[in-house]
Amino acid sequence: xxxxxxxxxxPDRLYTVTGGRSRANDDxxxxxxxxxxxxxxxxxxxxxxxRILDLCRHPIAVVEISAELKLPVTVVRIxxxxxxxMGRITARHPRAARSLVNLPDSALLEEVLHGLRxx
Numbered sequence: 163x164x165x166x167x168x169x170x171x172x173p174d175r176l177y178t179v180t181g182g183r184s185r186a187n188d189d190x191x192x193x194x195x196x197x198x199x200x201x202x203x204x205x206x207x208x209x210x211x212x213r214i215l216d217l218c219r220h221p222i223a224v225v226e227i228s229a230e231l232k233l234p235v236t237v238v239r240i241x242x243x244x245x246x247x248m249g250r251i252t253a254r255h256p257r258a259a260r261s262l263v264n265l266p267d268s269a270l271l272e273e274v275l276h277g278l279r280x281x
Contacts, residue, residue: 179210179237190246191239196221196254210241211250218251 191197199218203211210231217230228238245251 179208179233179241190253191224191242192255193223193225193235194256195224196256197224197227197242198222198252198254199250200252201250208241211245214238214241214245215250221254 197214197218198221199215201215203215207215210233213231214227217227222230224238224242225235227242228235231238233241242251242253246253
């Protein structure tokens with residue numbers, strides 16, 4: 163497999179797209195957060211925002227949006243933060259892992275493993 167350098171885009175363009183911001187205002191979006199658009203794009207909306215709203219008609223992960231737009235995840239997070247603040251998208255965070263209380267007892271799992279090995 164040949165590794166190719168990641169194209170991070172033209173820095174001037176990325177600076178313009180994000181309005182000079184280099185970080186999102188909060189950490190609302192991780193790579194697997196699902197994004198859903200709540201409205202259609204309106205006239206006068208930034209082209210990147212329009213593309214995001216079009217992509218998010220069905221739930222889509224932040225990392226997939228980044229790949230589709232061919233923009234770094236950091237830039238996508240900034241744009242998503244703008245849309246979230248305007249109420250144009252909803253972020254659905256993945257369910258937290260079940261607590262350890264709900265997991266089966268480790269002794270029971272060991273007995274099952276020993277039983278499987280004996281088959």
